[in-house]
Amino acid sequence: AQRVTQPEKLLSVFKGAPVELKCNYSYSGSPELFWYVQYSRQRLQLLLRHISRESIKGFTADLNKGETSFHLKKPFAQEEDSAMYYCALRGQAGTALIFGKGTTLSVSS
Amino acid sequence: GAVVSQHPSWVICKSGTSVKIECRSLDFQATTMFWYRQFPKQSLMLMATSNEGSKATYEQGVEKDKFLINHASLTLSTLTVTSAHPEDSSFYICSARDMVSGNSPLHFGNGTRLTVT
Numbered sequence: 360a361q362r363v364t365q366p367e368k369l370l371s372v373f374k375g376a377p378v379e380l381k382c383n384y385s386y387s388g389s390p391e392l393f394w395y396v397q398y399s400r401q402r403l404q405l406l407l408r409h410i411s412r413e414s415i416k417g418f419t420a421d422l423n424k425g426e427t428s429f430h431l432k433k434p435f436a437q438e439e440d441s442a443m444y445y446c447a448l449r450g451q452a453g454t455a456l457i458f459g460k461g462t463t464l465s466v467s468s
Numbered sequence: 469g470a471v472v473s474q475h476p477s478w479v480i481c482k483s484g485t486s487v488k489i490e491c492r493s494l495d496f497q498a499t500t501m502f503w504y505r506q507f508p509k510q511s512l513m514l515m516a517t518s519n520e521g522s523k524a525t526y527e528q529g530v531e532k533d534k535f536l537i538n539h540a541s542l543t544l545s546t547l548t549v550t551s552a553h554p555e556d557s558s559f560y561i562c563s564a565r566d567m568v569s570g571n572s573p574l575h576f577g578n579g580t581r582l583t584v585t
Contacts, residue, residue: 393573403512403561403576445511453565455502456574460511 361386363448365459372436374468380431382420382446382459390448392422392429393456397443406431406444416440436466470496472564474577481552481584489547489580491562497542498564502574503535506559515560518545542567552584 362385372378384390394406407415409422409429420431429446443463447456471494481487491501499520504512516537517525524537534556536548545564549556559581563574 395576402578403563405573405575408573453500455514455517456563457514458504458512 361390361448361450361457363446363457363459365444365446365462367462368460369463369465371465371467374438374466375435378431378433378436378440378464378466380444380446380462380464382429382431384427384429384446384448386427386448386450388450389424390450391452392420393447393449394418394420394429394431395445395447395458397445397461399442403445436464438466438468440464441466470494470564470566470572470575472562472575472577474562474580476580477578478581479583481582483553483584484551486548486550487552487582489549489560489562489582491545491547491564491577493543493564493566493575496564496566497568498545499542499567501539501545501562501564503537503545503547504561504563506561506579508559512561515547520545549582552582554584557582557584 364383392409395403396406397403418433443461445461446459473492475490501518503515506512515530518537518539520539526532539545561579562577566572
C-alpha cells in the first residue's frame with residue numbers, strides 16, 4: 360500500500376535555526392516524491408520534487424531509498440517560511456498524489 | 469505558470485440540495501483531474517480521478533452517486549455533491565496535470581469550502 364508519513368504535526372523554530380521536516384513513505388516500486396507548501400489562505404504550491412534535485416527558497420530534500428525518506432531541510436529558517444508543508448508521493452506517472460498529514464512550520468523571531 | 473481555477477470559493481447550502489463545484493485549467497489542457505477532500509487540520513484525501521470523455525474512477529468508500537463528476541472538456545471538470553448533508557461539509561480541492569508536459573507535477577485549485585446547514 361502507498362503511504363506517506365509525516366510524524367510531526369507542528370514544528371516550532373526560531374528565525375535562523377535549521378529546519379528539518381520529516382517524511383517517510385511506503386511504496387513497493389520507485390515513487391516520485393514531492394513537497395508542497397500551503398501559506399495561510401493560499402492554495403497548495405509545489406515546493407520541490409525529488410527528480411529535479413533543485414533548491415527552492417533555500418529548501419532541499421534528498422530521496423533516501425534505503426530509509427524510504429524524503430526529509431525537507433533548510434539551514435536557516437525565515438519567518439516567511441511559516442506555513443503548512445505536505446509531503447506527497449506519486450507511484451505511477453499520471454496518477455494522483457498521496458499526501459501525508461502535513462506539518463505546520465512556525466518560525467518566530 | 470499553470471493555473472487551476474476553482475469556483476465557487478465557498479458555498480453554504482441547505483441539507484438536501486445539490487451543489488456544483490467547477491474546476492478549470494486556465495492555460496493548459498488536462499485529460500485527467502483529481503478531486504480531493506480535506507477535513508479541518510487533516511490531510512488531503514483523494515476522492516476520485518476525473519477522466520475527460522469517460523467515467524470517473526472513485527476511491528474506495530466514496531459514493532459515486534453522491535459525488536457526481538463530469539469531465540466534459542480538456543479544461544473543465546465538475547463535482548456535484550447531490551442531496552448534501554451536514555457531514556458533507558468539508559474543503560474540496562481539485563488538481564490537474566498539464567497533459568502536454570509529460571510527467572509534470574499537479575497544480576491545485578484554491579479549494580471550495582462547502583457548508584451544509
